[in-house]
Amino acid sequence: MGALLEIQNLTKAFHGVPVLRGVSFKIQPGGITGLAGGNGAGKSTLMNLVGGNLRPDSGVMRLDGQVYEPANSAAAARAGISFVHQELNLFPNLTLAENLFLTDFPTRGFWISRSALSRQAAVLLAKVGLAYPPDLPLERLTPGERQLVEIAKALHGRPNLIILDEPTTSLSPPECERLFKLVRALQAEGCAFVFISHALGDVLRLCDHILVLRDGAVADQGAAKDFNIARLVTSMAGREVRQLFPERAERTVNAEVLLEVRGINQPGVVRDISFTLRRGEILGLSGLMGAGRTELAGLLFGLTPHRSGEIFLNGKKLRGGPRPRIRAGMALLTESRGEDGICAGASVNDNILLATLPAHARGPLGWLSSARLKPVVSDVSESVHLQTKRQGGEPIRRLSGGNQQKAVLARWLLAKPQVLILDEPTRGIDAAAKFEIYQLILALAAAGTGVILISSEQEELLALSDRILVMSRGRLSGEFVRPDFNPELLLRAALAHHHSNPEVPA
């Protein structure tokens, strides 16, 4: 059987910095190829070349044996290659049908043919298993359903190959299952996939073939059945990583209560939440997407109001927005780093100093002295192992995701918080950087900080937490104290209160 797509010795450099250094591989028709690699390994660049968004410096791509040189993504789509990007490119103010056919409306003369639009949209929606009327506004759909709409859009061009870039990051486990089922169904119809993901378990489960990139070159490839997590991580990191998580020193949590939450309610968001956080404790917060964990974090930090209930920090009741809470010793590392975690255009150092500038101001006018700030920044940068090129003078957006996250962590370390809320601190970060962030979290807790850790990666919670609270539909549905952690019981608690799961005991 001839290869669907054959790539030979592809190279690409940006501003003289090589990103791909001669990559060769083949994709078989109807195969699912998993593409793994750390941040900056060249996964996105490689797929942007295949998807027509970039052009290679050298090397050849062959599609069905013919030389394939797409000029743009539209040309790639015509050749049968569709790219579903990580950030969905959909419009909530338009209908499902309009989203599907935005650049390719069926028309009758000058006008949109609404009957044809509706009919064709219904066919595509049925293919991805969405039973909604085509004229429903997209804003009524959940993130997972929107992902399916994006795939329906890709199917419109009758592709032979669909590239899925991190499709599962915003999906709940049932939505993931639905997506995987769809991918397998489309595979049975002969469509090939490239599946890019940091969720290595998903890669192993879904794919037939695995390709690992490291530093712009193929580090490892082979049939998925010959891979396991350890081999994947080893090839990605390029050295034997003995374990994914740092050793957790046996320790007992100080009995002193730091944060107390009493009966918090906010309709449609959280219901009857009460818990305590002790000094030096790492409190994991588990639950499905949309269980209300991020919303609870925003509420604790004063970003959004709550209707009833009280929060006490060191016995003092918290009021008002984030500023008094930061002064009282609270810090929040937000879930979406790019949107509300960093000021992308500002320098790394400015980002690090953002929350604590007033504390460094001197004199009646509040002058800032760069001589005084420099050691402050370099000390904290060193403590989080931050790697920058120009001593942190470059815009933070030029850093890799892992280094951006370390910079944001450094920002909150400077504030010396007593309570640190971490919302998905390792999302979209490569394994090596993850490891360093885990070490930091453990060190902070050992030094007495109370940490609330929100994570969708269960292993992460199991490895780091002293205690895990589970949320489901805005309520607390389970509490587990180390060492009595049980993944299955955690999942059951997370599924409680879901009306679609009556068989799961609450």
Added chain:
Amino acid sequence: MKRAALLLLDHAVVVLFAGVLLIFGFLAPGFLSWASLGNLLIQSSPTAILAVGMTFVLMVAGVDLSVGAAMAVAAAVAGKMMLGGWSMPLALGAMLLIGTACGLINGLLVTRLKIAAFIATLGTLWLGRGCALWITETRAMNLPDSFLHLGSSRLFGIPLPGIVCAMVLAAGHFLLERTPFGRQLRATGHSAEAAAKAGINVRRLLTIAYVICGLCAALGGILALAQLGAVSPKFGLNREFAAIAAAVLGGTSLFGGRGSVFPGSLLGAALIQSVENGLVAINANPYLYPVVTSAVIFLAVLLDTLRQRFRAGMTRQIFQETESEANSAAVT
């Protein structure tokens, strides 16, 4: 509950319109007569047409402050032409051409030079005002009677301005709702970046939106001129605010991506006109007019902000509570 509030906010213009009619009808007998209401619609047709054009620009999260100035330049040139012996159709054609050109300039400033729409059109507002003063030499020009006849003539018993207004509304509505261009415009208003990624030619789309706005400014100018019969240096002054207020009152969002030409823009324009007419009918102090008009503009923007907040608030709720859950909440 929130859905009901949003529904009310989305149709606030209807409620307000009814309220204004009732209040003035109560204060000034005769305000609610058929003749007076018919007059109201005819009088509001220039603003309605401006609002249609403005809807296209607001839809892409832009704004055009220069529509009043474009009206003035077009009217000044047409006035000079007609007093210089040119025929009316030529003068009208020149007006439309000038309006289109003004829109094109705005569109190019915004898309090619990347100047923020607010600043770019503020610049062309002053440019246009200056040109109008220069062309008219700050003097009023009385137009030939043929122009006034245009405003009062009827076709099948319907006043010509009403017919023009209806045609513009219909064209605008179908362009926005039933063509690929209109739907892509809506998408671009939600996110220009996402639209570009989807393969939409955003620059061309934005330019066309400004051209449509300029063309509507000229058309609205023709109707206003036909009602006045004279070009004054102050012709079209501050009409941009009436146009923006009418469009926003009619449900078009200043944040882009949401809104409609019909019935939104028409009702918004009629609401503003009825306030102006009502103030005349009750013999209000003329110095109060700007105060009331500004209140209308604030109200329009407030409504838009409230709508936006409500939408955001509704998505912030991450799951729909069932009835039993809501009841148990009432107990706790």
